[in-house]
Structures are given as C-alpha cells and as structure tokens.
Amino acid sequence: MKPVTIKRLPEIIANKIAAGEVVERPVSVVKELLENAIDANSTRIRIDIEKGGTQLIRLSDNGIGMYRESAILALERHATSKIANDADLFAIKTLGFRGEALPSIAAISKMVMVTRPYESDIGTEIQVEGGRVLEVNDAGAPSGTYITVKDLFYNTPARKKYLKSIRTEIAHIIDYLSNVAVGFPSIHFKLFHNARSIKNWSQTNEIADRIADVMGDDLYKKLYPITFKNEFVSIDGYVASPETSRKSSSHVIFVNGRVVTDRFIHHAILEGYRGHLMKGQFPVVVLFMTVPFEDVDVNVHPAKQTVRFVNQGSIYQAIVISIQKGLAQTRRSSWKPIPEKNPQPIDNDHSNETNDPKQSIYDIPLHPTEVKPHMLKETISPIPYTHQQSLISDTSEKSAQHSDLHLNYRNLKIVGQFQKTYIICETDQALVLIDQHAAHERIVYERLNNALLSQKLPMQRLLLPETIELNYKQSLVFAEIIPELKKIGFEIEPFGQNTFIVQSIPDILTGKNIKPLIHEMAESLPDIKNTAPAQKAIDECLILTACHSAIRSGQTLSSKEIHELLNALEDCDHPSQCPHGRPTCIQWDCTLIEKKFKRIV
Template sequence: IRILTEEVATQIAAGEVIERPSSVVRELVDNSIDAGADRIRVRIEGGGKSLIRVSDNGIGMSRDDLLLSIERHATSKILSVEDLFAISSLGFRGEALPSIASVSRMRITSKVAEAVAGHTLKISGGKLEDIEETGAPEGTTVEVRDLFYNVPARKKFLKGERTEADKIIDTFSRLALAFENIYFQLENEQKLLINLPSSEQLIPRLAILFGRSVAEGMVQETFNKSGLSMTVYAAPAEFSRSRADRIYVYVNRRNVKDRLINRAIMDGYGQRLMKGAYPQVVLFIETEPSQVDVNVHPAKQEVRFRQPGLLFQSIMRLVDSALGRRIHIYPGSSTWDREGEVQEPVEVRWEPSSPATKPVSFPLTTDSVQVPLFDDQITVIGQLNRTYILCQDRNGLMIVDQHAAHERVLYEKLMEQVKKSGLEVQNLLVPKRIDLSVSEKRTLEKRGEVLSELGIDVEDFGGEAVLLRAVPSMLENADWDQLLVELIGALKEGPVDKGSILEHVITIMACHGAVRAGHTMSMAEMTALLAQLNRLRLPTNCPHGRPITRTITYYELERMFKRVV
C-alpha cells in the first residue's frame, strides 16, 4: 500500500467533480451566484474544450483569498460539521477551482469593491505560475483553457464539440431558470446564443428556454405546508415528449436529478400521459436546509430528504391539482377549458371525406353499417365518449380506440408513400412562423435534412424563429407548432441510422395527424376508418404498440349480468 502523490490524488478528485466541460460551467456559475452577482456572462469555444470563460460582477476576491481559492477544501461557505446540515449556498466543499485547475490551464482575475486594483492568478495542471496586480472591474473572471490537456485518457472520452456545447447549453439553461433576477448571457464561438435579461417573473425565461407555445400552455400551482413550499409549472400532456429531458427540478434553487421526485411528477400526470411519454415540467421545492442533505455526490446533483414519503405524496397531488385546474399563466392567454372538456380538434382528412357538421346520436339498431373487419362481419353501433367506436361481431362487443386506429392507418400510408416516391407535399399559402428554443434550433441546423426528405420545408427566420413553408399534404392541418418541436426532439436523441430515424419521425407524424380522443365522428367516418384499418398489414396495434381493439365476448357479458354461472 502506497500513499498517492498530491498530483494523482488531486486528479482523482477532479475526475469526480469535473466530468466534462458542462461540469466546469456549472461549478463556475454556481460560484458566481454565491458571490452575489446579478450579471453573469459565459463564453465557450470548441465545445468548452478549448475555452470556458465565466465573468461576473459579484463581490470578488482579494489577493490572499485568490491564493486560497485554488487550495483544496478552502471555502468561505462552511466552518463546522453542523454547517453541512444547514447549507444555503450552491457550493460549499472548496473543491471546484482546485479540481478545474489540476486538469486545465486556468487564469482567474478578481477585484473587490474597496480595492484600487485587482489581481490575476495563473495556474496550469495544478501548479501556480504567477499572480500579479492588474486593472479590473469589480467581480471575478475565470478563464479555463485546454481542459484535460494533461489527462489524455479523460480527454478522449469527451464527445464532439457540438455535443459538448449542447450539454453546456442545457446546464446553463437549468441554472438560469432558477435565478430570474440575474442577467445571464451565453456566447458560443463569439456568437450570442442565449440572452436572458433579469426579470421579476419566470414566464419570459420559460418562453425562451422551452419555446413560446409550451410556456403559453403551462399551468402554475403552489403548495405551502409544514415548512415545505413548492411551485410547479406544468405543461399539459399534449406537450409531452419522448424523453425526460424537460423535467427540471430545483431544491432550494439547486438543480437536482432525483428518481423519487420524477416518479411523483409522472404519477401526478397519471393516465394523462401515454406510455413512454414524459411531461415538460419545472418544479421548485423550498424547505429548511436541515431537511435535505445535498452532500451526497461530488456533482451535488443528488439529494436526500428526511421525509421522502411525505414529499412524494405532496408533489403528486400538486401536479394533479395543477393539471385539473388547467388555467394559463402566460400573460394575454385565454383560459383553458376545464378538465374533461376537449378543445376543438384539428381537421382530419378522411377517405371518403364525410365530416360531421354536428354531434350525432347513435341508435342501437337503425343506421348501422356492415363492414368486413379481421375476416369477419361487424356492425358499427356508435361512438362512446367521443373516444371509442363500438361494434358488434359474432364474438361479442368490439371496442376500437379511434386515435390508435387512425394513427396506424396514417403510419402505414406515410411509410408506403416514402418507400414508393416520397410524400406528397403541400405548400402553405401563408408560411408559418414557429419559435424554437436555442437547442432545438441547433438540432434543426444539424439534422434537418431528414425533415426535408419528408416534405417539411423549413427556413431560418432569424434568432430562434423559423418559417414553415411546406408540409406533407396528409398532415396539412396538424398542429405544426407542437409537431415540429416534437420532430426536432426525435432528431436530437433518436436512432443513429437514417432508416430508423425516418421510421421514428413518421411515427410521431402519424400520432399528431390522427384524430384525437374527444372528436365527434359520424357513422360514415367511423365506417371509413374501420374499412381502411381492415386493409392494413397490421391492424391490431398502433405504431407505439398500444392495442387498437378490445373485445368483450357474449359469454363475458352474460356472466356480468348473471345469465350464466
């Protein structure tokens, strides 16, 4: 057994704290926030591998403090063991700066308000090179170059510059969302990517980071009881995504990742979400520091609560309550319909076309229509709860999920067109402006050619806005504000090979284009849908795997009514 050298021990510690460039950004911005800054500017180059510069107008550091800041376990935020259980700052271990300094070339310039001049400290690979007096504004600027230059084994595991930049954007966005009173700016390759002026309200920042359509749809609910305060901003289930990357959770303004909390949020949405779908939610939890342990993991993104069961139930009820109220929080927006009522659905093209002009009643025997389905004759009886088509066949009562059925029909039609000659395209008479988030715009620029192949013509309109000029004719009337964002999300973290990407994107398009639950259908529309379904290769499941039909046999019905034993 040997005692490790200081250099090796420091690099091991750095490996726990600094995983990638986004870790550096998180630690440095945390320090700026703790320093009381109300303006923080971040600049990156080469995905953060070449340069990360974080500047703030906080309280700054004196020459002596500057020298202490690069020593391990030197901090101004705690003094005793008891302080570990009453942490109110984001940082507290005194490990960030020495860890970063040990795996990079770092320069820190800082000045306190009462000082005539500031000081610049230079350190490379953990070794102090120089400290000198310099002119500087009040605050601190930390410049990190050549991250992991002296740890090639760690450097080779980093992703490409664009991927690392995307990680930084995500980390930066999560930090900025919790401190709307601070002016945040992020530059990438000398281009201003995110500009977030300070504000008394969170909503403008939500619109920039989540997209305007999502922010306009979010509902707000608060909870205050027994020393626990929570505020949730929850987007309706219509804005759900295929990934959980838009679930933002903060505990005492610290962004955390907690499976228990995520599970509580998902349970709060309950059956509003389809299987495999995740909501867009921002949850702020405020509690006494003594009730939560943040000293669990070096990255400080995991926490433990003294009463996790109580917290779980409170979050679940809070989310459920918010979605039950369905009231917009965005200025100037209209009031949502109450739960149970459905907004007017988008028009859906049918073959043959026979739209209902008014809700219809469905008699049990008259006006029934015979259609061949699954090699059997069925009778269309009517529609249940504007969601299910009721039919009878020789086996009993067959219930058809109208959305799942139409989704399967659209999916196979779209796939067939793509394989044959490409989708039929409809140019929009008036191009549609759609506002995206910064990361969504970058993904579109990187992988947008897949959408072009599907007949979706999108062009840059400045900032984070784009113009939608053409769409597949089969989906002309879909909600493209939401659909385009969902498609971009699929491109961002979807399959790698082109064929799988196309299939994934078409699945999403079919889902958005299909008739929704809550849409009143005429007998002719139901008949046409079932006839089209019957001609498909796989009429039993939607593209997501959900069943399209369920049958209650005559025998089961007779047992329900005690006609048989």
C-alpha cells in the first residue's frame, strides 16, 4: 500500500466528530448550556424542554451576555474566554474551559443564540444549522443569553438511534439539574417540560433549604453540617441522619464547584456510613470539596464529570472521617415508623431461636469494660444488613416529626415489654419501642470493639474444646484469619485438613453454642476476603459475635434488666442502629398518635 495523502478536516466535520464526545444525549446539552450560564454569573436560569430534549432545549439566563464578535467567535472550536494559557489549564476555576461546547452542540442541531450584555442597547441573534452560521442579526432582547437547540442529532442519525424514551431523557435532565441546583442556591432555577413547570427552586441563602427543596422535604431538620480541613482537602457539606436514607444512590458531590460522579468518592461515602444503613439503602449526602487546583485533574473525561486527585488516599480518608463526624451528631435520632404496606421479614438475627427462659440479661456483661467509648474513632463498622426494610418516615407529616428529637435512653420511662421482644417506653412527647435484641447487639458490638482496640478482650478457655468441620474452600480462608481471630478472643487451632479446634472464646460468649457462630463466620469469610481487607473480616466476626451473644427476642426481661440495657445503650457511640444498620428504636410522637385517634385533624 502506498503512503496516503493526509488532509486537514474541514472545521464543520471536525466539530461534528468532537460533538460525539461532548454531546451524548440531551442532558449533555443541558449540562453544557447550564455550565455556561453559571460561568456567566447568572442568578436566574430557565430551561425549556420539549420531548425529552430531542425536539427542543432552550436555556435562558440573565448572565453577562456576549458582544457580537464574541458571540460569533464562541461558535468556533477552542474559542473560550475562560482560559488563556497553559498555566490556566492547571488552575481551572470555571466550569467550562475547553471552548468546545457551543461549536459541538451547533454542529449537530439547529441552534439559535440570542445574547445581549447589560450595557449594550441591542442584542445579537445568530442562527446556526449543522455548524454553519446562517444569519447574524440585531435582536431586541433582555440582557443575558438565550440558546435554543432544536432537532438534536438531526444530522447524526446513528447517535439519534441510541436515544432512549422521552421519559428517560427527561429523567436524566431532572437528575442533572437537581445535582447542580444543590450547589448553587443563589440561582433561581426553573425547568419546564412540554410547557409544563417541572421544577422551580427559588433563590435561598441557606444551602440546607435548597438541599431539602431538591432532595426531599423529609430532609428538613435532618441535615447535619460537616466540615473538615487538612492540607489536602477541605470538605463542607451535609449528611442526613440514616433514617432519611434512599433506595438508590443519593449524594451530590462537588469538587471545586463542579458536580462530579466519581466512584471513588461514592465508595468513601458508603464507607463513612458503614454500620448505619442496611444493605440496599443509600445515604443522603452533599459534599463540597475544595482541593488545590494543581492537585486535581478535571480534564480526565470529555464530560468533565470524573476527577483524579493527586492525594487519592488522603482524600478518601478525609471523606470517611468527615462523614463519620457528621453522623456522630445524628447518633440520638431514633426511627419514626411508617405504615408499611407489605411488611417484610426483618432480621435473621437469631432472635427467634429458642431461648432459655431462665437466662438473664446478666449472663452477658452489660457493665462497661474499663475502656471508654471513643467518639469518632475510626472504628471498623459493620457491613449493613442484607434485608431491605422500609422504615423511612412518612414525609408528608412534618408536624409529626419527632424523630430528630434526641433521645436520652437513660431517662426513658419504662412501660413494659411487648411480645418479649420490644421494650415499651415513653417520654413526655412520644411512645418509644426498643428492639431488645438490636439494642443489646449494638451494646455488645461496641464493647467488643473497644476491648479489641485496647487489646483487653477477656477470653475464656473451654473445658471441652469444640471441634469444627468446614468445607475445603471455607477452611482455606478460615486458616488465614486465625491469627486475627485471636485478637478478638477466639483461640483456634487447625487440626488437619478441614478440621479446627476452638480452645478459647471471648468470655462474652460463655455458655453459648459456639458451633453455629463459627460456621456463620466461615460462611461469610470468603465473600469478605474477596472484597475487603482483613479488618473488615474481623469486623464481620465481631458483628456475628455480638449477634450471637446478645439477648434474644422471646426473653422476658425484668425492669432492672431493662434499666441496665437502656443505660448501656445510652453509653454507646451509635445507639440508634444495631451493627447491621437496623434501628434499635422507633417512636411515635403524641401528635401522630392524636391524629390517628382523630383527636386532632
């Protein structure tokens, strides 16, 4: 084959190719126009969408606008007012910086741009089709910029084919706009779809108000501020108490003012919430991270939504710690019940195992060990529970929300026990139910954890060592974890092939049937080893130990025992959830009860 001739592509074709990267679907257009409007210091932004954005996207802003020459230039590739030199690229302070968005959008749509700077008497209207400027005219217009994008992908049929339903496309737009709106409360956002108002978020000075406006009314008064700063990052934002969790991922992350969707940050947030949510529940978190410009690369992907940090590990830790700090403020929130439509089985927490009715709560040491609970220590929290449970509050009844009342478990007035499973208590304002197993599980778990940290976990040597048979796969992993298990009080020796002998156990388990516990540990270990470091494996073993040693449901408790339990719960760092993330406590406030009885309407 002979050498071929290389030709420079005409700008219009080059723009069309670039558009393929910048504009994937209607939401990409919304994103780019929105970023431009924010960069232009707008305080009011209105977005009109027709047919999910496939037919029309119009964004109107009251920002600085453009003079005619700039407006024409803005449609050319790599024309930007936002960076001027190499150094700027490494200190990007605006949302846009490439000078690619407008020419890309214009290349694959029919675009009309009307713009007028405040100081100018007359505005400019530019009509573009498939990247070709058709007309430039004077236009009478309010100050700001109005960009209408019609017939997106009309000249790129392959891309058009990949568009999903109108509902999906508008859902993407709403999601994106919601995320951005959270970070810019001083901007009034309006969204219309097919001429119907979909969103309208007025200006506010309170970021928490905007978060609740956008992410759900149930968040009012349930958001706790977080703030953290070290040499690598400063983090501000809000965490919501675990009871306001969602069924799908629900956090908004800003890095240097830019919304990002980053798996690494997502992971750090979940790590911060570990032990507070059950599996399948997601926290509500808003993070504003500020990282020195030279330590973060936002130019990783054409969509500018992924970031790369120089100090990745330190930033991960910072997120985890700030979330944990934030959650420490929510520790007294109890759960508010909702009428469940389809009650689901909640727990496989052994609480229904047959119990020895004579066994007393005193069989399990409730008195604190000499170790003091540490607030905000980096405890290895548990892995959330596998069952989904819908205890999220009925958000419509704001007046009845007492779940943000911070309970003092020690001061609860005990009424009695219900079904030998729940402790009934009251406060001046509420009826409170405590799940005795979940509560005790939390107590034991924190005790074990504290004892582990102080390396003072009391052990009990078994008079008759217990022999355990595991399967081949389990025994491989189990053998590895034996030295770690010793730290939490299990002295176990391999006894050839798949057999192990348990010589000692944590004394908290004295009198308990040890075999099922070890089997459960062994069963859960392979999963853990595949996904997590040894620390997590140990944590899971601690949770299982707590679960097996905690008092069961079906066990009658004397009032002295209940007092003891409540006192110990009060001393916990995180009393409102069991180590699996299940609530230990739910409450009905008086107003809610009076409403149910129609005493008040």
